[in-house]
Amino acid sequence: MISHEQITSGKPEQTHADPARPPQPAGLLPSLRHERALRRTGLQWVAGIDEAGRGAWAGPVVAAAVILPLTAQCAHTLRGVNDSKQLTPRQRETYRGLIEQVALTYATGHATHEEIDQLGILMATRLAMTRAVQTLCPQPDALIIDAVRLPNLNLRQDVFNFADSISLSVAAASILAKTARDDFMCQLDLGLPGYGFAAHKGYGTAAHQAALARLGVSPMHRRSYAPIRRLLLLSPATPAKTPG
Numbered sequence: 500m501i502s503h504e505q506i507t508s509g510k511p512e513q514t515h516a517d518p519a520r521p522p523q524p525a526g527l528l529p530s531l532r533h534e535r536a537l538r539r540t541g542l543q544w545v546a547g548i549d550e551a552g553r554g555a556w557a558g559p560v561v562a563a564a565v566i567l568p569l570t571a572q573c574a575h576t577l578r579g580v581n582d583s584k585q586l587t588p589r590q591r592e593t594y595r596g597l598i599e600q601v602a603l604t605y606a607t608g609h610a611t612h613e614e615i616d617q618l619g620i621l622m623a624t625r626l627a628m629t630r631a632v633q634t635l636c637p638q639p640d641a642l643i644i645d646a647v648r649l650p651n652l653n654l655r656q657d658v659f660n661f662a663d664s665i666s667l668s669v670a671a672a673s674i675l676a677k678t679a680r681d682d683f684m685c686q687l688d689l690g691l692p693g694y695g696f697a698a699h700k701g702y703g704t705a706a707h708q709a710a711l712a713r714l715g716v717s718p719m720h721r722r723s724y725a726p727i728r729r730l731l732l733l734s735p736a737t738p739a740k741t742p743g
Contacts, residue, residue, distance in 0.1 A: 610623035
């Protein structure tokens with residue numbers, strides 16, 4: 500059975516995070532403070548960026564980009580919005596609808612499991628984020644991003660750890676990315692039954708490991724990730740059919 504060994508290629512990027520960025524005080528929810536500070540410098544459209552699925556063993560990494568109106572009404576409507584990991588699935592779905600209603604513009608971008616294997620998870624995450632940003636209309640003047648800098652975009656980028664717990668735009672993006680990816684994995688579960696993708700979303704749970712031991716590696720698994728690579732070496736088998 501596959502172990503829970505840390506997937507080193509899926510660790511969050513730290514090198515571009517701003518070490519001087521203060522943590523959000525305990526008990527406070529994300530706000531529009533950072534977005535408003537950027538607006539005061541003349542940057543009109545500020546997008547929050549986040550991703551979902553970097554650590555999963557299967558499926559895509561999905562990013563979302565969101566530009567919110569910097570109004571008291573927006574902050575009131577989205578009160579309670581937080582880092583998606585702090586919310587239940589039902590809360591995420593509720594907030595997803597509210598975010599899509601109030602956002603000035605939003606978009607998601609995907610990088611496939613093949614692109615993750617070809618490029619590595621960091622570059623694939625950047626690709627998904629860039630695709631999301633480039634789909635926005637209007638295009639942003641500045642970005643607030645959780646932990647990952649996008650060197651190919653010539654925009655002001657404020658990058659720091661835990662941005663999804665500080666910036667309301669990034670928190671909103673984290674919810675849209677997570678719900679979009681969850682939808683994808685639920686559809687994948689219909690095409691590849693038995694793996695339990697609808698339940699674990701491709702992460703390395705005990706149930707996922709048991710399914711891999713029973714069924715082998717599917718075409719949607721990330722072969723560059725250590726547990727999957729090791730399973731292929733130890734138990735080569737005919738993979739399941741790619742979902743149609």
